[in-house]
Amino acid sequence: MLILGIETSCDETSVAVVEDGKHIRSHIICSQVEFHQQYGGVVPEIASRKHLEFINPAIDEAIKEGGITFGDLSLVAVANGPGLVGALLVGVSAAKAISYALNIPLIGVNHLEGHVVANLMREAPPAFPWICLIVSGGHVNLIEVKDLGHYIPLGKTRDDAAGEAFDKIATVLGLPYPGGPAIEKLALRGNAEAIRFPRAYLEKDSLDFSFSGLKTAVIYYLKELKTYSSDIPLADIAASFQYAITDILSKKALMAAKRTGVKTIALAGGVACNSSLRELVRKKAEKEEINLIYPPPVLCTDNAAMIACGGYYKYLRGEVSSLELDVYPVMELSEK
Ligand code: KG4
Ligand code: ZN
Numbered sequence: 001m002l003i004l005g006i007e008t009s010c011d012e013t014s015v016a017v018v019e020d021g022k023h024i025r026s027h028i029i030c031s032q033v034e035f036h037q038q039y040g041g042v043v044p045e046i047a048s049r050k051h052l053e054f055i056n057p058a059i060d061e062a063i064k065e066g067g068i069t070f071g072d073l074s075l076v077a078v079a080n081g082p083g084l085v086g087a088l089l090v091g092v093s094a095a096k097a098i099s100y101a102l103n104i105p106l107i108g109v110n111h112l113e114g115h116v117v118a119n120l121m122r123e124a125p126p127a128f129p130w131i132c133l134i135v136s137g138g139h140v141n142l143i144e145v146k147d148l149g150h151y152i153p154l155g156k157t158r159d160d161a162a163g164e165a166f167d168k169i170a171t172v173l174g175l176p177y178p179g180g181p182a183i184e185k186l187a188l189r190g191n192a193e194a195i196r197f198p199r200a201y202l203e204k205d206s207l208d209f210s211f212s213g214l215k216t217a218v219i220y221y222l223k224e225l226k227t228y229s230s231d232i233p234l235a236d237i238a239a240s241f242q243y244a245i246t247d248i249l250s251k252k253a254l255m256a257a258k259r260t261g262v263k264t265i266a267l268a269g270g271v272a273c274n275s276s277l278r279e280l281v282r283k284k285a286e287k288e289e290i291n292l293i294y295p296p297p298v299l300c301t302d303n304a305a306m307i308a309c310g311g312y313y314k315y316l317r318g319e320v321s322s323l324e325l326d327v328y329p330v331m332e333l334s335e336k
Pocket of ligand 2: 115136269270301302
C-alpha cells in the first residue's frame with residue numbers, strides 16, 4: 001500500500017510517500033525556520049501563508065521523488081490536530097482534495113500519535129506495551145502505549161513544553177531559533193555540573209512536569225551575573241540547563257516504566273533528538289534492564305512520514321475519516 005502523508009501542524013510543510021507504513025519512498029520537509037527566526041518563535045499567520053505556498057509543490061515533489069503517479073496511491077493521511085488551526089487547515093484541505101479527486105480513503109491522524117508511531121518505522125520494533133515520552137515544542141506527554149490506538153496518559157506538563165523551554169532559554173542566551181539544537185551544540189563545550197539549577201518534581205509520585213521554575217531560575221541567574229560580571233559562562237549555563245531538564249525527563253520516564261512494569265521506553269518528538277536526553281535515559285534504563293528506542297532525528301522532529309505511518313495503522317483498524325474531517329488545535333490521545 002502506498003500512503004501519502006501530509007503534515008502542516010506547525011512550521012514544517014511536509015509530504016511523504018510511505019509503503020506499508022514503514023518504507024519511506026520519498027520525504028519532503030520544507031522548513032519555515034528562516035521566516036520565523038527573527039521573531040524567536042513560530043508566528044501562526046506566517047505559518048499558514050507559507051504552508052499555502054509550499055503545499056502543492058511539496059506534494060508534486062513527493063510523488064515525483066517516490067517514482068510513482070497519483071494513481072498509485074492507496075490512501076491519504078493528514079495531521080488534523082493538535083496544532084495551529086490555520087496551519088492544519090492547509091494540510092487537511094489538500095488531503096481532502098486528493099482523497100476526493102482520486103477516490104481514495106482519507107485518514108485524519110493525531111499529530112501526537114504520529115510522533116509515537118515514528119518508533120515503528122524500523123525493522124522489528126519491540127512489542128507493546130511501551131512507555132512513550134513525547135517531548136516536543138508544544139508537548140510533554142508521558143503515556144503508556146498498551147497497543148496501537150490505545151494510550152493511557154500518565155503525566156504531562158503543567159506549564160511549558162520541554163522544547164518551548166529550550167527555545168526560550170536559547171533566546172535569553174542569544175542563540176538562534178529553534179533553541180534545542182543550538183543549546184545542545186553550545187552545551188558540548190560546557191560543564192553540566194557547573195550550576196545546579198532547580199528541578200521541579202512536583203508532588204511525590206507525580207508523573208507531571210513543570211519547567212517554568214527552571215526557566216525563571218536560569219533567567220535570574222543570568223540577570224544577576226550580568227550585574228557584576230561581563231564574563232558570562234554561556235556554555236556552562238547551556239549545559240547545566242540541559243542537564244536539569246533532561247534529568248527530570250529521564251527520571252520520570254524511568255519512574256513510569258518501573259511503576260507500570262513496562263520494559264520498553266520509547267522517546268518521541270523534536271527534543272528526542274537531544275543526545276544528552278538519550279544518554280541519560282539509556283544509562284538509567286540499562287540498570288533496570290529496560291529497552292530504549294527512539295527514531296532517527298528526521299523522524300523525531302515534525303515530519304509527514306510519521307503521519308503516513310499513523311494513517312496506515314488507523315486504516316488497518318478500520319478508522320477512516322469522512323470529507324467532513326475537521327481540525328483541532330487541542331487533541332488528546334485516545335484511551336479507547
Ligand atoms: O516535534 P517538533 O519538531 O515540533 C513540535 O511538535 O512541537 O519539536 C520541535 C522542538 C523545538 O522546540 C526544538 O527546539 C526542539 O524540538 N528540538 C530539540 C533538539 N532538536 C529539536 N531540543 C533539544 N535538543 C535538540 N537536539
Ligand atoms: Zn510535533
